[in-house]
Each structure stands twice: as structure tokens, then as C-alpha cells.
Amino acid sequence: ENKIDYKGKFASGIYELPPYMVINKEDDQIVLGLNPAVKLSRTMNVSAQWGLHRALLNNALNGARELFKKILRIEGLGFKAQLDGANKLILTLGFSHKINYVIPAGVAIEVDKTGQMLTFQSSNKELLGLVCSQIRDFRPPEPYKGKGIRYDGEIIHKKAGKAKS
Numbered sequence: 503e504n505k506i507d508y509k510g511k512f513a514s515g516i517y518e519l520p521p522y523m524v525i526n527k528e529d530d531q532i533v534l535g536l537n538p539a540v541k542l543s544r545t546m547n548v549s550a551q552w553g554l555h556r557a558l559l560n561n562a563l564n565g566a567r568e569l570f571k572k573i574l575r576i577e578g579l580g581f582k583a584q585l586d587g588a589n590k591l592i593l594t595l596g597f598s599h600k601i602n603y604v605i606p607a608g609v610a611i612e613v614d615k616t617g618q619m620l621t622f623q624s625s626n627k628e629l630l631g632l633v634c635s636q637i638r639d640f641r642p643p644e645p646y647k648g649k650g651i652r653y654d655g656e657i658i659h660k661k662a663g664k665a666k667s
Contacts, residue, residue, distance in 0.1 A: 504518060504519040504520070504521060504523060504524065504525065505517070505518050505519070506518075506559065508563055508566050510563070510566025510567045511566070511568075512566060512568070513562075513565050513566040513625035513626070517562050519559075520555070521540055522537050522542055524537045532559075534552060534555065534556055534559070536548065536552075561627045561628070565624070565627055566625060569610075569623040569625055570623065570624055570625070570626075570627045570630050571621065571622065571623050572622045572630055572631070572634045572653065572654075573619065573622070574619075574620040574634060574637060574638060574651055574652070574653060574654065575618060575652055575653075575654055576593075576595075576618045576619075576650075576651050577618070577643070577649055577650065577651075578595075578596065578641075578647075578650065579649075580596060581596060581618075581641070581650075582617030582618060583613050583617050583618075583620055584617055585613050586602075589604060589605045589606075589607070590602060590605065591603045591605055591611065591637070593640060593641075595641040595651075596649075601640055603637060603640075606629065606633065608624055608625065608626055609623070609624045609626075609629060610622070610623045610624065611623075619654075620637070622634055637651060638651045638652070638653070643656075645658065645660055645661045646663060648660060
């Protein structure tokens with residue numbers, strides 16, 4: 503069949519391939535190939551589909567073995583985050599109100615004591631990226647002072663301010 507059942511320390515599940523792909527096991531390795539019995543359309547980019555499913559399967563297997571990790575940094579005077587319980591994040595980002603964000607199941611978060619560095623961990627790489635991008639979208643870094651939420655290691659190219667005459 504076109505199903506791979508995997509189980510690891512942090513996650514388990516079943517990954518199902520489309521019908522035009524087959525799974526072969528060679529020397530303790532999983533090899534993805536094309537099913538010769540299925541006729542493919544001329545418009546389908548087979549190599550792109552093969553690469554997509556190879557990467558998704560690889561991420562699922564790696565996530566079952568070890569957790570993926572992303573770090574967000576909050577920069578700006580008075581900007582901070584704090585945890586409220588196990589699955590609620592309260593963000594103070596300079597708006598007239600605080601932002602309450604409910605963290606989905608499967609994502610763990612740690613906030614340092616200053617409230618400026620958020621560490622996210624999950625076995626699902628897609629969910630981890632989605633949560634981090636949603637939080638970053640509340641206050642993306644602005645190009646003049648660099649205030650906002652950025653990924654760790656992200657470089658913000660600053661613009662020159664208004665010229666004084």
C-alpha cells in the first residue's frame with residue numbers, strides 16, 4: 503500500500519502517499535518511486551511532487567525522533583510576552599489592548615524571564631511554522647527602528663530616517 507506507519511519518541515502516525523507513488527524498502531532505507539501502473543498527465547510536474555512528498559515524509563519521521571525548534575525575539579520598549587497557564591500567551595506589543603493567543607496542542611513554548619525571547623518546540627514542523635508566523639504577524643519588525651517580533655537570526659535592513667535640513 504501507499505502508507506507508511508511511523509512511531510517515535512515524540513510522535514507517531516501514518517503518512518499516505520498519492521496513488522501515483524510507490525514505496526520500496528532497500529537495505530533498511532525507504533525509497534520513493536513512481537507507480538508504473540498509473541498513467542500520469544502531461545501537465546503534472548512529477549519531480550516537484552516527488553520532492554514535496556519526500557520532504558513531508560522526512561519532516562514527519564524527523565519530528566517523531568526529535569523536536570523542531572524556533573526562536574522568536576521581541577524588540578521594543580515595553581514589548582513583552584508572558585504565559586498564562588499552559589496554553590495561553592499574553593502579548594503586550596504597544597497596542598491599546600493586550601493580545602491573547604491560544605497555543606494549539608502539540609506546540610510547547612518557553613518564555614525567558616525578560617519576556618523578550620520565545621522558544622517554540624513541536625514534532626510537527628508545519629504547525630510550528632504556522633504558530634510562529636501568526637505570532638510574528640501581530641507586530642512584524644518595522645524598518646526604521648527595528649521594533650517588533652522577529653525570528654532569531656533574522657536580519658532587518660533599516661531605512662534612513664527623515665533628513666534634517
